[in-house]
Amino acid sequence: MAEIAIRAAGLGKRYRIGVRRDPYSRLTESLWDAMARPLRRGDGQPKGSDFWALRDVSFEIPRGSAVGVIGRNGAGKTTLLKILSRVTTPTEGRAELHGRVGSLLEVGTGFHPELSGRENIFLSGAILGMRRAEILRHFDAIVDFADIGAFLDTPVKRYSSGMKVRLGFAVAAFLEPEIMFVDEVLAVGDAEFQKKCLGKMSEIGAGGRTVIFVSHSMPAVLRLCDRAILLDRGRVVTDGSTNHVVRTYLESDMGRTGERRWEDPSEAPGDAVARLKSVRVVPARGGTSDEVDIREPIDIEVEYSSEAPRDLRPSVNLHFFNEEGVCLFVTNDWNDQVWWVRSRRPGIVRAVCRIPGDFLAEGRVTVTAAVSTYDPTVVHAVEWEAVSFQVVDRTDGTGVRGIYAGDWPGVVRPMLEWHVALAERDTPDPSEPE
Amino acid sequence: MNVRPTEPPVVVIEAARGWWRLGLVDLWTHRELLYFLVWRDLKIRYRQTFFGVAWAVLQPVLLMAIFSVSLGRIPGIETSGVPYPLFVFAGLIPWTMFSQGLAGASNSLVGGESIITKVYFPRLLLPVSAICSFLPDLVIGLAILAILLAWFGAGISATAVWLPVFALLAIVVSAGAGTFLGAVNVRYRDVKHMVPFLVQVWFFASPIVYSSSIIPAQWRWLYDLNPMTGVVEGFRWAVLGGEPPVQVAIESVAVAVIVLVVALVYFGRAERSFADVI
Known part of the structure; x- marks a missing residue:
């Protein structure tokens, strides 16, 4: 039996959510409470509801293997990675790591915008756990891999986002840990650079290192990992050969990100006023889909059961995020002014929001759905990252980007009205009468 | 069992671990990171400023000038014959070290949010590096102090070995208070708004622009609980000579050590949840 690199036994992480207190007790009680909390033994009595982001997770990973961790948003993948890389501590359980650990949870960890590329290589390298001598040894190779040549002494704040990503990955690529944790960092950067990163990552795996790789990209997991662990709601569902686990994932409804449905109301997010039933992405052509054409309008459909008394007006709001976590926009169903003034009755409410075509930019868009009442603001039901979908630009010349196939920055990509005409001629056209 | 040149370190992750077991060893193995964090702070501090590093000189000198012009003319401020600017400056040097370190350390963890949530390192490095990054300013201050001493024709006394x-x-007082406030700041951002006031009040509660001899005898015990009283008095004695402030110095050392130990214990317990609550 091969040597064990990572052994996890019964790992669990509990978060408290929805702790609400009387606002006036805050200053006195709460301040003291917060300061005393770290000094208390154990966990004290829980206030508000508990949420286990991870529960009962056990596995053993032999030295030199590459393991993919998959599961939909909120399944506990990132929490697992954060515990193993010691960013946060588990609530219960134990893990052992045999070997030097490096983690790559973000590209460009520790970058400071005011510092130059050269300075940031040292800073980020040191923060990621490299020794000075190692950074010096790899310096030229890092610069080479990042392909930033002439900008080496320019402050990073003047870099394009692509350059920043390249530099960040380049530093991390030269870490030499025996155990490496990688979160979905390959989702950024242009296609060619992604390929380069994947190449570098398989090199890492081949070099006898143990790699744990969290990703949404099944092709990347299939290519890099010989084993995969499928998480759902904080628990291990399947653990085995990558092919088998990926197939299990894709065949279950877990792999479908364009639709969330809660069959059992006790598991659905919500309270006595409103409880979510489903959130769906509906492209104009019908059905639900994880992938939508950039020119096609899509509907986000939210169903919730409402038990609101007549004087409460619950409304659905949606937050849209891109893959960098930037909130693109927020929208609320009170823009349906007919519905907004209507008196409410208990029942199932279906709220549909249409997102026009030629508006979102390419890439993955994640939607958080919530049902709230206002004045005072109370969030009755919220599902972070309820659904997500991929916006695809097929670049056939009729879209916003025309025939230009290169990098097209911007968090939205609206099709705007242009009016272009010749306003003044240099030489009068003799054929036209005055 | 195969043999490797070096046995890999084993890291054990558990729900609870004692700070006293791991903390300080870990700090030592990460000393290079400490160096880079200090280096970063120094590089950034005077970036995109016109006067650059000259600010490290200008700040204490301007303060001294302001206090000399405003308070130096008030009769009755007892300086035991020392020229007032010199008297103030000798107090401002340790004070500046303390107050800048305190402000830097109490903001260091919240300021380091992006790395705290992404990578492991001993969290204590952040307040420690914030304080260390003001050491060059301290050295510059001491150099100006030497120039001032020469200017006023005062020699350097043998007591300077106590400097x-x-x-x-x-630094110990600064580290104790700064580390504690930094940890509280992670959960309660009120600290950020409180620190400027705290520093201001602390300034006037310490014998910097005046001599502690003006404090009524019956309140003296309370006044001496402020560890900065011993720091400033001791520092001034080391530079300018006079009666050694033995008692207040000992009291200050005791208070400073207590504050530091309490801060470290608190920090050790609080740091586990930093990434979750920051």
Whole structure:
């Protein structure tokens, strides 16, 4: 039996959510409470509801293997990675790591915008756990891999986002840990650079290192990992050969990100006023889909059961995020002014929001759905990252980007009205009468 | 069992671990990171400023000038014959070290949010590096002090060998208070708004622009509980001579050590949840 690199036994992480207190007790009680909390033994009595982001997770990973961790948003993948890389501590359980650990949870960890590329290589390298001598040894190779040549002494704040990503990955690529944790960092950067990163990552795996790789990209997991662990709601569902686990994932409804449905109301997010039933992405052509054409309008459909008394007006709001976590926009169903003034009755409410075509930019868009009442603001039901979908630009010349196939920055990509005409001629056209 | 040149370290992750077991060893193995964090702070501090590093000189000198012009003319401020600018400056040097370190450390963890949530390192490095990054300013201050002493025709007395001791004490007080406030700041951002006031009040509760001899005898015990009283008095004695402030210095050392230990214990317990609550 091969040597064990990572052994996890019964790992669990509990978060408290929805702790609400009387606002006036805050200053006195709460301040003291917060300061005393770290000094208390154990966990004290829980206030508000508990949420286990991870529960009962056990596995053993032999030295030199590459393991993919998959599961939909909120399944506990990132929490697992954060515990193993010691960013946060588990609530219960134990893990052992045999070997030097490096983690790559973000590209460009520790970058400071005011510092130059050269300075940031040292800073980020040191923060990621490299020794000075190692950074010096790899310096030229890092610069080479990042392909930033002439900008080496320019402050990073003047870099394009692509350059920043390249530099960040380049530093991390030269870490030499025996155990490496990688979160979905390959989702950024242009296609060619992604390929380069994947190449570098398989090199890492081949070099006898143990790699744990969290990703949404099944092709990347299939290519890099010989084993995969499928998480759902904080628990291990399947653990085995990558092919088998990926197939299990894709065949279950877990792999479908364009639709969330809660069959059992006790598991659905919500309270006595409103409880979510489903959130769906509906492209104009019908059905639900994880992938939508950039020119096609899509509907986000939210169903919730409402038990609101007549004087409460619950409304659905949606937050849209891109893959960098930037909130693109927020929208609320009170823009349906007919519905907004209507008196409410208990029942199932279906709220549909249409997102026009030629508006979102390419890439993955994640939607958080919530049902709230206002004045005072109370969030009755919220599902972070309820659904997500991929916006695809097929670049056939009729879209916003025309025939230009290169990098097209911007968090939205609206099709705007242009009016272009010749306003003044240099030489009068003799054929036209005055 | 196969043989490797070096046995890999084993890291054990558990729900609870004692700070006293791991903390300080870990700090030592990460000393290179400490160096880079200090280097970063120094690089950034005067970036995109016109006067650059000259600010490290200008700040204490301007303060001295302001206090000399405003308070130096008020009769009755007892300086035992020392020229007022010199008197103030000798107090401002340890004070500046302390107050800048305190402000830097109490903001260091919240300021380091992006790395705290992404990578492991001993969290204590952040407040420690914030304080260390003001050490060059301290050295510059001491150099100006030497120039001032020459200017006013005062020699350097033998008591100057005690200077490092009191400078170190200023750093210990700064580290204790700064580390504690930094940890509280992670959960309660009120600290950020509170620190400027705290520093201001603390300034006037310490014998910097005046001599502690004006404090009524019956309140003296309370006044001496402020560890900065011993720091400033001791520092000034080391530079300018006079009666050694033995009692207040000992009290200050005791208070400073207590504050530091309490801060470290608190920090050790609080740091586990930093990434979750920051």
